[in-house]
Amino acid sequence: MSSNGFNENKYTNSLTGSTEKVNSFLNDLRDLLNKHNVKLYGEYCEVYMKNQGFLGYLEDNIETVEITDNDKSLYSSYKCLIKDN
Secondary structure (H helix, E strand, O other): OOOOOOOHHHHOOOOOOHHHHHHHHHHHHHHHHHHOOEEEEOOOOEEEEOOOEEEEEEEEOOOOEEEEEOOEEEEEOOOOOOOOO
């Protein structure tokens, strides 16, 4: 485990229930995007919000989720509260 709490071994492929977990994640993500009128496009995960247009690129930085543009953080979530078990 690295100093930032991310453990790559916990994110390796597993066949047990993987299809259900992925489908559940995608359904939750779709619900969240719909709730906030957000669309994600392209291979760089462009973020568009209704009535605001292009916001930047979605980036998961393990402890936060950010919207960035040209390596500059424009918006950032709160620090992740989930701890690796």
